[in-house]
Amino acid sequence: MSAPATTLHVMRVIDYSLERLYVDQDFDWVVDTIPAVLAWLPEGTRKRRRLPTVFTLHHHPVASATDAERLQLRLDWDLAKLAAMDRALLQRTARMRAGRTAQREHVTELAAYGLALVAISLCLPGRRVVSMRKGLPPDLLLDVTPGALRGVEVAGRSRGGLAALNVLRTGDASREDPGKQGVLRERSDILEAHLSLWCASPRVSVMAKVKP
Numbered sequence: 001m002s003a004p005a006t007t008l009h010v011m012r013v014i015d016y017s018l019e020r021l022y023v024d025q026d027f028d029w030v031v032d033t034i035p036a037v038l039a040w041l042p043e044g045t046r047k048r049r050r051l052p053t054v055f056t057l058h059h060h061p062v063a064s065a066t067d068a069e070r071l072q073l074r075l076d077w078d079l080a081k082l083a084a085m086d087r088a089l090l091q092r093t094a095r096m097r098a099g100r101t102a103q104r105e106h107v108t109e110l111a112a113y114g115l116a117l118v119a120i121s122l123c124l125p126g127r128r129v130v131s132m133r134k135g136l137p138p139d140l141l142l143d144v145t146p147g148a149l150r151g152v153e154v155a156g157r158s159r160g161g162l163a164a165l166n167v168l169r170t171g172d173a174s175r176e177d178p179g180k181q182g183v184l185r186e187r188s189d190i191l192e193a194h195l196s197l198w199c200a201s202p203r204v205s206v207m208a209k210v211k212p
Helices: 018-024 027-031 034-042 079-085 090-100 104-122 159-168 179-186
Strands: 012-017 055-058 071-074 140-143 149-159 190-201 205-210
Touching: 012 055, 012 104, 012 140, 018 027, 018 104, 027 104, 034 055, 034 104, 055 190, 071 079, 071 104, 079 090, 090 159, 090 205, 104 140, 104 149, 104 190, 149 159, 149 179, 159 190, 159 205, 179 190, 179 205
Parallel strands: 012 071, 055 205, 149 190
Antiparallel strands: 055 071, 140 149, 190 205
């Protein structure tokens, strides 16, 4: 008797070059985050790169859906092209990697912003960040209409994987923590909200619509 057929679940692969961000999003948001992305990723400053940096991206395009589409996001970049956009790129990346910068405690946060710009460009095609919020969610604004904000809340973790990102997303009931998803849903001034969460080790991310 022949063995039963096995169904292979192949993740959809998406390729993205970081230098594309200068086209997909405004220069002011991109230029300060790319060095952090390169410093945050172990192979960020290698001049000769044979393979892309791969993240497993869990995409929730509908707020009410529980299942996510798993994508294989393959990030690549050309340092020469990036440096042509920002002459200080290599120096700033090296300083961030070595911790010789006043931003040393914010590299993960800045890297998450840069990668969120990638996620917005891929998962919300045509949408562009127009402003950033200070101290209030969501971090990246796609529309600044008073009382009807649209945007993306961002967070990054160096380790912990999907479990750590899920805690960020849904919180911890035992500690009465609603998570970022709960906070976004409770705010009446936010009309549309997404979460963009990133972990460096293992490399996994979540892009989830949480409102409406």
